[in-house]
Every structure is written in structure tokens, then in C-alpha cells.
Amino acid sequence: GVGWVFRDYQDIILAVDNRRLVPQNDPPTIEALAIYYGMPSGERLGYHILVVEFDAGVIVDAINNSGSCDATYGNIIDDIRELKLGFEACFVGYISKEDNYLTHTIAFLAKDPMWNVYD
Template identity: 30%
Template sequence: MVRQYCRWEPPQPGTFKLNVDGAIFQNQQSAGIGAILRDSKGEVLMAASKRESAVGDATSIEMLAILRGLQLTLHLGIQHLIIESDALTLVKEMQKTEPSMTLVGNVIRDTKELMSCFRVCDVRYTMRSCNEVAHKLARHAWQVTDISLWWGSVPDVIVPALWAERQL
């Protein structure tokens, strides 16, 4: 098996990138979401790990990660936002113009409504290896009671992943 590596790519100047991911903790019957917002220089503006209790499957938690990431960034006055997720099926569903008939259709509708608050807001697929920082934040939610937020700083749990991204 050939393992593909990729590198997180910064957005164009004036645009921000929000990477999100979800993780399910079967033995705790809960899940976690991770979100990281960066600018065109790769500087971290915000990082978050949030525990979620009522999540049934991987698609639901991945969708919730997008929604929560948007909720955390909406008040920042950002006009141009790219959201990256490693959930390909969900990204394709988000890119459709017609209403979603999936089980998470209502959350997709609510998320698209939040997206309309930005001048430009695109949801894009990224490979898992390019979304490692968001994944580590989602896994970190295992240790979080509700939410941990970092504004203008980074938690120790993602420092090695951020360093590795810069080396590729």
C-alpha cells in the first residue's frame, strides 16, 4: 500500500482556512470535534477541542465539526473562509445546491445558512494526512469536559503536528 502525504496549504491573502475533524469515543458514548483557524501565513488564530454527547455516527460528528467550527468563527468578521474536512462524502453533500436528503440534512441546512453570512465560504475536501492538526484537536476532546478554546495561541497537543507540517 502506498501512503500519500500532503501538506497543509495556506489560503490566499485575505482568506482564512478552517480545518475541522470529528472523533468518536465508543467507550464513553461521546465524540469530539477539533477546529483550527489559520490565516494566509499559517498563523493560528483559534484552535478548539469540544466534547459532544449526542452523536450517533461518523457522518454526524463530521457534520457537527463543520457547524461548530463555523459557530466559533462567525463573530470574527471574516469575509472569506475555506472550510476543509477529510469527510469526502459529506463535503460532496455540502457542495450540492439542492436540499440534502441525508440523515444530517437538517444540520447541513443550518450550516449552509451560517455559511451565507460570509461573503465567500467554500467547503473543500482534504486528505486525512493534511488534516492532522484538526484530528489531534478532535482526539484531545476526550480530555475536555465541554470545550477548550485557544485564541492566538496553540495547545501543546498540536505543537508537534504544526512543526511537522512546516517541515514537509
């Protein structure tokens, strides 16, 4: 599955959620799907400005590149670019795996129904 964490500018956790997926054999596709499913959650929560930090550099580069993405996950990248337009501002940037460890841990814990913000 994939998960995401919403924090405010002071790094206070506002919400966490996750989604189970059909198993994928392509890690970049899984990473792209995490963003694809996480962004609408931010919209439903009423966030107008989104900063997406991700430790998959290839996905961050593909999203921020205006050219077409010919990878197997290219259609997901196109959908993410379209989702970005629904926000007042949406920035996608790279964060190292080490710096993203806490987010990964919290997203993993979101598998517990107690933490889910949606059905």
C-alpha cells in the same frame, strides 16, 4: 467531541476550539456537527472569509450540492449552508486525512482549557 482550527493564509494558527457532544453513532453526523459548530466560532472571531477544509468527502459533497440532503444529517447540512451566507465568502473543500493530520492533532489538544478561546 469535535474541534476546529483557524489558520491564516500562511498556515499560522490563529485560534483553536472544541465542543463536547452527546455521543453519536454516525460518523458523518459527527463530521457535519464539527463544521456546524466551528463556523459560528469563525464569525465570533470576526473572520469574513472562511475556507473550510474537511476530510469527510461525503459531507463536503453534501454541503456543496445545491440539492436537498436526505441523509440523517441533512438538517445539519441545511444549517451549514445557511451559516455560509453570513460570511463575505465561504468555501468548503476536501482535504485528505493525511494532509489534515496536524489539524486533527491540534483540535484534539484544544480539549485542554488552556487552548480554548470560548467558555
